[in-house]
Amino acid sequence: MNFPSPRGSSLLISPLAKKPREISARTLFLLPGAAVMIVLFLIPLLIVCAYSLLSRGPYGGVMGPWTLESYRRVLDSLYADILWRSVWLASVSTAICLVLGFPLALFIARAGSRKTMLLNLVMLPFWTSFLIRTYAWMFLLRDTGLVDSALQSLHLIREPLPLLFNTGAVILGLVYGYLPFMILPLYASLEKLDPVLLDAAGDLGATPWTALWRVVVPLTREGMYAGSLLVFIPCLGAYLTPDLMGGGKTVMVGTLVQNQFTAARDWPFGAAISLLLMALVLIVMRVLARRTEALL
């Protein structure tokens, strides 16, 4: 057995042993995280900033001189349209998530002892890769997929319905993918809501519907903002879903960025769009953050 010597342990405790220039435990613990953020986030971000201000190289890459040309081009109507469409699709998907997620979250928050089980079910899809789940949707929705062939074999339709490769499919994919991010913060705020407030509302003459609008909704507004942020931001930058389920037809801004770095070989333009997208997200966050100060 190797016990620490008494002398050693007393040295550890003794105030005399303290060096004036010690690195505090706090700094020590923060260091790895800070290093990761600097190397993997801050430096790449600066590189992207630099790229966006340079000119395109002949086979991809970047070269001099410094220019604002890429930013000017984003304002072209074609690209502005794509940006606008992305905002629109992300907003619609967020709204649908909110409408679907609220009753679900309310149900879970009131489910008593089955709460944990239901929450686990909400998170169950995360056990499988998002890519695989998106392919599963494609198998369901394509012309020879389960839905169309089932409807055809029941003689309900003659021709396959156009279920895949359109805007509707993209919205479906986005809502499917991000609904849990809406449900969880909504659940958290609904769970905190004191049920006696609903008794009080009913007692004062409010029907359940009025109580919902006058008491539940105002008191869970923070959860709604949080959920909306968590859904809207990834939807806005979504790449996989519009690319696979939209079939490249419904171009969202994420696909556009990807194109610039691959097929179009215009890295500065791709970088400029990414940064504008980030700016857009930050603006949305600021607007919502003002309403949910406790949250962010």
Next chain:
Amino acid sequence: MDTVLELRALTKHYPSQLAVSDLSLAVHRGEFFSLLGPSGCGKTTTLRLIAGFETPTSGEILLNGRPVTDQKPYHRDVSTVFQNYALFPHLSVAQNVAFGLARRRPKLDRKAITRKVEEALALVQLTGKEARLPNQISGGERQRVALARSLVLEPQVLLLDEPLSALDPKLRKQMRGELKNLQRRTGIGFLFITHDQEEALSLSDRMAVLNQGRLEQLGTPRELYQQPQTRFVAGFLGDVNWVNGSAVRPEALRLSRQRPDNAAHSFPAVVAASIYLGNCVHVHAVLEDGASCVAELPQDHSDFADGERVHIWWQSCDELPIPAR
């Protein structure tokens, strides 16, 4: 007397327990009525049944003679002051008080609502705090907002669920007085739920003692304290000494050094301890059969040393009329 609220054989079963059992009672118009009992006696369940938050297993609730047992809470003309007030944290004091008024059908116009809110806040002395949020006012003020929010609706009966229990002792005494005052001024029937016998005794016109979901006894505070019909009521409303098969309140017991001539009941005892309580002294004595008892004596008649031989005695009229054990 005009009955405003009547419970007929009200019963509520939960899967695991019987919460209220065959409870029948009537609250008169303009009366301060208390339901007193230990926690778990079914008093809060009774209140929730009357308010409509729970449905009884059997029995009937009548408001002004009309059965309301199947009415939703938002249709019942009763109002509740909750234990922790249940103020809406996102609404100001004035908006909280206006909440019920705004739900009134036919609709009240805005002016009428504003006027009623002002009156209600004046009634509970909260004028000037209209714009505050519930978390910006003190506990006592929250209590008043909850009262104003219910009183402004002028309900047939106001249900109060241990409304004073969340306040500190000094404030509790003060609010007790105000509560009684409010009840007198508004003339609304109060059904007051409490586990504090002092509150019930001091506030009530009549009161009912509940135990394990059953009604033990109903009457005026004086009747219940002086003529308890069950051991439980006697013990819950105050201390009881059992001396030689008789039940006597500590304040009815007397101590003297000589054997009293005129006392109907007198027993020798030894003083065990004297406890000074400021306004009185509790003298503990042990009888010859080993039973102990407590006498509550005024200060100037409490000069007994520990171990001193004394006689304890009382008059027949001070005995509680409950069966001996």
